[in-house]
Amino acid sequence: MPDKQCDEQGMNGPNFTVYGVAAGTPTMFLLDAQGRIELRAASLEGIISYL
Numbered sequence: 001m002p003d004k005q006c007d008e009q010g011m012n013g014p015n016f017t018v019y020g021v022a023a024g025t026p027t028m029f030l031l032d033a034q035g036r037i038e039l040r041a042a043s044l045e046g047i048i049s050y051l
Contacts, residue, residue: 011017030039030047041047 009016026042028041028044028047029037030041030050032038039047039050041050
């Protein structure tokens with residue numbers, strides 16, 4: 001399938017080796033007023049505890 005989103009290569013795939021992004025990794029970002037990343041968190045609890 002040409003529109004397939006998962007390469008099924010895990011940490012050996014280009015998404016991880018080039019960008020450090022593993023398919024299916026849930027990540028939330030907390031941005032400041034200028035749009036810069038203040039925090040990266042895998043859960044809402046992580047963001048709430050930061051605030």
